[in-house]
Amino acid sequence: MAQHQITLTINGTERSLALDDPRVTLLDALRQHLDMTGTKKGCDHGQCGACTVMANGRRINSCLSLAVMHDGDTITTVEGLGEPENLSPLQAAFLHHDGFQCGYCTPGQLVSATAMIEEIKQNWPSVVSGDLEKVSLSDDEIRERMSGNLCRCAAYANIVDAIREAAKAEGVA
Missing domain, CATH: 1.10.150.120 ([2Fe-2S]-binding domain)
Known part of the structure; x- marks a missing residue:
């Protein structure tokens, strides 16, 4: 199976990913491929909101969205909102x-x-x-x-x- 190359700008940093499966959700790409575990997997059905991120400024349930759909997008996760010494x-x-x-x-x-x-x-x-x-x-x-x-x-x-x-x-x- 061919790899799918995508580029995301996450919290201001450009990140490239090579996904073996085009069905990887944005949530799983963040957590499993990029080790960004701030975004949580709650229900995995889009019903609880624990996985909410912003894609191009709009909030989405990352468990319902495929990572390949966001190639070139700007993603904001909880890690991008503030720092422990400089909270939003x-x-x-x-x-x-x-x-x-x-x-x-x-x-x-x-x-x-x-x-x-x-x-x-x-x-x-x-x-x-x-x-x-x-x-x-x-x-x-x-x-x-x-x-x-x-x-x-x-x-x-x-x-x-x-x-x-x-x-x-x-x-x-």
Whole structure:
């Protein structure tokens, strides 16, 4: 079987991969081929959000997407959001509000929330947006936009508080 060469820009670094099988998911390419284990494999069916990454700025479930589909794309994983000594505002807010318990869902929650804040900045409405011209960041808006990311420990109230704080710090209200 022929190898499939792909190039991804992951967290600002160009990475080349030779895949023996074109059916390798982006999640498995990250974890097994590039040793980037921050992105978690939860359900492997696109139902829990633990595997959320951003592809060209849009959040996706990496367990449902083939790596070969992203040749040339820019991928952001949880490792690209901040450093232990220089946390992103969202990571700092998660710590401040205890937005995690077991922590398994946290990478997907952080990546998804980062993308969600960008969606709000770009004024993308959701199904619960009251005003399609100017989207505001209500708790209902946060819950709706984060509904694809499950937390088995049920830290949802803390996650909403953390997202609200981080969004406010970034000038989104």
